[in-house]
Amino acid sequence: MPDLLTHALVAYILAAVVAQSDRIQDRYVSVAMVGAVAPDAMKLSVLLNHSVGHIAGIPYSTWGVHTLGGVLVLAGLGALTIRVGDRFVAGAALAAGGASHLFLDAFVIRVDGVAPPYLFPFSGWLPPAANLYASTDVWPAAVALSVAVPVWLCRRRRGRRSE
Amino acid sequence: MRRIAAGIGCCLVLVALPVGFGVQFNGSDAYPDATDIDENYAAHVGERVHLWGVVAGERDGSVVVSAGTLRLTVSDIPPSSVDSGDGIQVYGELRPNHRLETRSYHVQTPSDRRYMYGVSLVGIALAAVAFLRHWRVDLNRVWFTPREND
Numbered sequence: 085m086p087d088l089l090t091h092a093l094v095a096y097i098l099a100a101v102v103a104q105s106d107r108i109q110d111r112y113v114s115v116a117m118v119g120a121v122a123p124d125a126m127k128l129s130v131l132l133n134h135s136v137g138h139i140a141g142i143p144y145s146t147w148g149v150h151t152l153g154g155v156l157v158l159a160g161l162g163a164l165t166i167r168v169g170d171r172f173v174a175g176a177a178l179a180a181g182g183a184s185h186l187f188l189d190a191f192v193i194r195v196d197g198v199a200p201p202y203l204f205p206f207s208g209w210l211p212p213a214a215n216l217y218a219s220t221d222v223w224p225a226a227v228a229l230s231v232a233v234p235v236w237l238c239r240r241r242r243g244r245r246s247e
Numbered sequence: 248m249r250r251i252a253a254g255i256g257c258c259l260v261l262v263a264l265p266v267g268f269g270v271q272f273n274g275s276d277a278y279p280d281a282t283d284i285d286e287n288y289a290a291h292v293g294e295r296v297h298l299w300g301v302v303a304g305e306r307d308g309s310v311v312v313s314a315g316t317l318r319l320t321v322s323d324i325p326p327s328s329v330d331s332g333d334g335i336q337v338y339g340e341l342r343p344n345h346r347l348e349t350r351s352y353h354v355q356t357p358s359d360r361r362y363m364y365g366v367s368l369v370g371i372a373l374a375a376v377a378f379l380r381h382w383r384v385d386l387n388r389v390w391f392t393p394r395e396n397d
Contacts, residue, residue, distance in 0.1 A: 087363050088370030096377070111393050114377035121374045124367075136269070136280060148268025149261065157264065161257040164250055167385065167392045195338040195351040196278075196297040205267055220359035225366055 086188055086217060086224040088121045093228035094188060095120030095181040100235050102180075110239075112177040115166075119181025122158045123150050150189075151204040155182030188224075191216040281314035284341070292341050295350075302333040302354075312337060312347070323349040332357055 099116035102108055129135045129146040136145045148154065156179055163175030186202045194213035201208050217224050281298055284291045300314030310324045312335055321337055329335065334355040340348045382391040 088367035089373065090370070092370040092374045109393075111381035114374070114381050117374040118378050121371055142266060143269035144265040145269040145272065146265045148264035148266070151264070151268070153264050154261070157257050157260045161254065161261070164254050164257070165390055166382075167388065167390050170393065193336075193353050194297075195336050195353050196295075197351075198297075201272065204271070205264065208271060218353060218355065218359075220355045220363045222362065 086192065086219055086221070088124060090224045090228045091120040091124075091185050091188060092117045093225070093232040095184050097228070097232050097235050098184055099177065099181070100239055108173070110243075111170075112173055115162075115174045115177040116181035116184075118162070119155075119159060119178035120185045121181075122162065122178065123155055123182050123185045125158070126150050126154070147200060148204060150186075150200070151202055152183070152186065153205045155179055155186065158182060190214055193218045281317040285315065285317040288341075288345065289343075292343055295338070295340050296347070297336070297338045298347075299334070299336050302329045302331050302335055304331050317345075319345050319347040321347040321349050321352075324352055329354055330356070334360060 095116045096113060099113040103110055103113050126135070126146040126149040135147060136143075138144070149158070159175050159178035159182060162178045163171045166174040190199050190202065190211060191214040192199070193215045197213055197215070199211045199213040201210055203209055278296045278298075279291055279294060281300070284296065298312070298314045298317075298319075300312040300317075300319075303311045303313040303318060305311060305326045306320055308326065309320045309322065310326050310329055312319050312321050319341075321339065324335075324337075334357075335352060336355075337347065337349055337352040339350045339352075342348055381394060383394050384390075385392040
């Protein structure tokens with residue numbers, strides 16, 4: 085993964101572009117940002133050294149949550165915490181944010197040249213790793229920030245003009 | 248009621264995903280797990296592995312990498328290029344006597360990781376603040392609802 089600041093900023097940029105359309109309200113931009121950081125909730129198990137193991141002889145890997153299936157389930161769970169009238173669009177924003185997370189993760193350096201099966205459980209395909217950046221590189225966040233700040237300023241100016 | 252049922256359904260799938268992933272990928276992405284290798288090293292000799300470990304030191308001019316309980320002496324990584332405690336992602340072929348013939352590797356220093364965790368916390372805070380600027384908790388309905396000006 086790149087760092088979560090990069091994930092949140094890229095989701096902000098993408099959602100802000102979509103929110104230019106008057107049919108999508110600004111409040112969903114922040115929902116997409118939450119969706120973009122959500123897949124890494126499983127990293128807590130990595131930090132605690134319990135991401136892979138066996139329970140009663142059955143193997144498990146919490147990396148299964150860091151997949152398209154996990155993104156959709158987390159989006160569903162998150163959408164249930166939103167009021168009924170906003171639930172569908174909020175769920176879609178969460179899923180889109182999560183999908184942007186997986187897309188960015190496909191560019192992380194993997195020395196074996198293979199990215200994890202992000203499409204699980206729909207497919208076990210191991211995509212080739214794009215090997216563009218490491219999760220500890222500074223430049224992805226710097227690039228994301230250099231785009232997100234002008235986008236934020238434009239949106240702010242537009243918001244003031246419409247008031 | 249329907250919301251609770253949907254929530255329970257989502258939680259069940261959320262539990263099923265790690266199990267399904269573990270069963271399909273044998274507890275790792277595509278390679279034997281470090282613990283599995285360590286438990287029966289001889290059976291894995293000749294296999295290609297991708298390990299995420301830590302530089303544990305140096306032995307006879309070669310770097311020693313540990314991943315869980317597994318310790319391997321790895322080739323082709325100059326000891327001068329790494330420090331003990333560095334995180335290392337290494338790909339290569341297992342050889343007898345706990346040696347790994349390295350094909351490629353990538354090193355992350357503890358300060359690299361501190362940056363990653365620090366900036367990630369900023370990212371989480373940014374997403375949380377952005378969300379709470381537009382949404383508030385409705386305690387009566389136990390859900391988030393848009394703020395009045397949204």
